[in-house]
Amino acid sequence: MKKIVLLLFISIFYQSAFAQKDGYWDKDRATTKEVIVSARDRIVVKTDDFPVGTTELIYRITLLDDNQQLAGSLVSVLKSIPDPTGISQGSAGAVFLLSKISGDDKCRYAVFPSDELASDYQKTGNMNKACLSQETPVSRDAKRLSIDKSICLQANAGNLWFGLESTNWMMKQKIVLEVVPWVDAKLSRGWALENRKIIINQCKTSALASKMVNSDDFCICLEEKIQKQYKFQEFQRLLPMERTKAYKDFGNSCINESGVSKGVYDDLRAQASNFAKKGDYANAIAQYARIVNEGKATALDYNAIGLSYILTKQYGKAIKFLKEGEELDGAELLLKLNLAHAYLLNDEYRSAKNIYKEYKSQNVTSSLSWVQKAKQDFIIFRKAGLSSADFDRVLKMMER
8 A cells, every 4th residue: 555655656757757847937036025005096107128039927916014923934835836837736825925914905907018108007997908807896816827828928928017006095005016936947158039040040041951842851951050159149240241251150060960961952952953954954064063072972863963064965074973973873774874875965975885895785673674774764854956977887786
């Protein structure tokens, strides 16, 4: 029985621990103000500045007689509540430990997201523009506000203005206002949604990202690295040249990471292939050249750039790249066939003949023979304005 109780205790403990939000009650930047409100008067109390990353807060309003004192500050009460969800899960009663003696004084109050609205309230008593109002007089009150559910924090996360109205027609009132912000640990670095979008949008317009078919993974990688290294405010304070260097360094790091790198070069291959299909071989060559120059080319990349050079009558360059590809994969017959084509069109019949003859009985793919592919290529070459008196001669030689 003891073991069962112990296991249940451990289970509850761990569920509670892992359910906690990643953040903290910021006691150092909590607002605690004791104000005197004259009979039938209204005042406005501005909170201290909320820290960056404030997503929730709890406030407590307490009316005290002249000699009364709070039993415990709101900060001290919240030490026993690990995260804001605890306020609505049974711990809420703790925040109502207001004073040693409960007085009879009461007040109305309203909360405003701006100084302008609060000042208007102080003059007119109109609560219509408040983001939260308590029109029924109370002697004590406490509430939790969250950025997800309260327009008070949605409208302005920097400060709030509390309008307090005395309902005592004869005597002044002593009111204690306490406000404690909950700071999201991740957002405290300043990387709110809009700020992350700034980095993503700047990345999307960069020279490297603009050459990618899909730059999402690359830009997210870049954004995450900047977030890890800098707080948003720190990054914004960098000189333009320092920010440019950060983009470049983190961008190179993302390119070198396997997942992002593969996506980048796959995008370049896709762009090159699309250019080639449209007959824009100059741009196709440019994309493949980037892959080659960065040391990421495969034998098929060399084969593709070689073919593009053939179709633009740059036979010497075609031979150069096709031979480099051959060193990567000497068994790739598509590459060898294009090398033979380049020799043939470059009037090097003997070199071409040796290759054509050596592989004429093999298949270049599982379903396409060497000879069939050569015939198809010669048709393409003729349509592209590339002709050789040796095309038919080669075909006859291979068909013997």
